[in-house]
Amino acid sequence: MALIRTSEIRKLTKEQRVRKLDEFKKKLFTIRSELSSGGSIENPGQISDYKKAIARILTIMTELDEK
Numbered sequence: 001m002a003l004i005r006t007s008e009i010r011k012l013t014k015e016q017r018v019r020k021l022d023e024f025k026k027k028l029f030t031i032r033s034e035l036s037s038g039g040s041i042e043n044p045g046q047i048s049d050y051k052k053a054i055a056r057i058l059t060i061m062t063e064l065d066e067k
Contacts, residue, residue, distance in 0.1 A: 003053040009060050021057045024050050
């Protein structure tokens with residue numbers, strides 16, 4: 001299941017895309033730090049979902065020259 005679809009990303013403004021990117025990066029950091037401290041997460045697939053969502057946003061930002 002995708003966290004955010006490509007069509008949804010394209011509909012966002014530049015500022016909204018940057019905010020979503022920061023939000024997903026923070027969530028991924030939180031999940032990874034929880035795992036590294038010896039904890040466990042409910043759904044290990046979340047890591048790849050967040051990584052893919054971040055990659056989607058960065059790809060679209062590159063296409064639109066927003067970096």
